[in-house]
Amino acid sequence: MDKVRKYILPVLFFVLPFAIISRGYLHEGKEGFIHAGQIFSFTLFVLIIIAAQIKNIPLAALLVYAALWQGAIFIKSMAGPVDPQSIIDGLNTIIFLIIGGSLYLAIVNSKTETRMFYDVICLSAIAQLIVGYLQWTLGFDLVRSAFGLFVDARTKLSPSTPTGILGNPNYLAAYLAFSTFFFCRGFKLRWHGFRGFKLPYSPFRWWVTLPFIAVMLYATQTSTAVIALGAGAFVYWFVLLKRGVITRKAFWGTSAAGLAVVIWYAFFYHSIIRPIGNQGGDLQRLDMWISVWQDMTSSWQHFVFGFGPGAPWARPYTLHSEWVTVARQLGLFGIVLMAGYAFTIFRHGLDTPPALLASAVVIFVNMMGNSALHFALSAFLIIIVLGLIEREGGRVVADTTPEKGYRPRPGIK
Helix, strand or coil: CHHHHHHHHHHHHHHHHHCCCCCCCCCCCCCCHHHHHHHHHHHHHHHHHHHHHCCCHHHHHHHHHHHHHHHHHHHHHHHCCCCHHHHHHHHHHHHHHHHHHHHHHHHHCCCCCHHHHHHHHHHHHHHHHHHHHHHHHHCCCHHHHHHCCCCCCCCCCCCCCCCCCCCCHHHHHHHHHHHHHHHCCCCECCCCCECCEECCCCCCCHHHHHHHHHHHHHHHCCHHHHHHHHHHHHHHHHHHHHCCCECHHHHHHHHHHHHHHHHHHHHHHCCCCCCCCCCCCHHHHHHHHHHHHHHHCCCHHHHHHCCCCCCCCCCCCCCCCHHHHHHHHHHHHHHHHHHHHHHHHCCCHHHCCHHHHHHHHHHHHHCCCCCHHHCHHHHHHHHHHHHHHHHHCCCCCCCCCECCCCCCCCCCC
């Protein structure tokens, strides 16, 4: 792998002048097609160079695979006409991957303290909460009103629907769910069933925000985020159990209570099982995913390789699942690489800081029924979490360290 990184840059530089794209792709009469081909290929080369710097092999392979897929479309355009929209859609995806890969590398190589990242995530989530509560309780959209001073700002959502500044309750709920475990700081576990340990130190009492997050999640009426948060909470408590922070009774008690809340919310209050004809119903999403499966299985080529990066589908909105989106665009190869990357995220297990590990669980579960990577703010948060895991994973941090001078009470097991 080191030899590949050594030679990748000079090889790509040598190849670039020969990246010619035919007039068949460009609009009739368009001049300068050689330069266009070189510019398009340049974006692919940048993504490959970024991938070569990423040490996580499945993630790097996923980026290279997407670049090669788009490169195949370019090569096809040399032989004859292709749909210009396929080039544009693919380039949009490639540019996003370049941005995401660059941010990921910046975070992995950053010297910024992990605690500062935690603090910024918390402050950002609090800003979303403030805007969301104004929308929900007073029907006042602070962001829309501010934009209204300069442009005609309109929204299709109800004025009383809490969306924060993300424009959609699904994205707001996902963002808060991703952020929740970074608020578990600044308090000490001293009640019955706990052993007098403290969670990550912070001079601020971030934990007081947790009830406000819970209420806002209730208000967004988004089952996917609540189910994902329940899965993350189980992992978080399990890590604390294995590190000796809580007892078995406390673990199973809180897990049972959390499971009951998730079941009530997801299947009774805001049921995840709703008719396909019900606008926004989750079975409508299942109907979309079945349609994608039928498209993919129409030929073995589509099943194995997908339809290409950024390939649109029949409806003018997302598939409400990053996993399904990757499967449709990059096929079996893409979904295997994405699953492999998810596996590597958890390879350090209990050595990963609990907040990061739990947040990663929330992210990957939420992506089953949400397109969080399609919105810049939530995508940025996801990249921060995954980058910090790559940086901190395997390096045990003192976030569950016994208090100085503390002695466990007799009888606590």
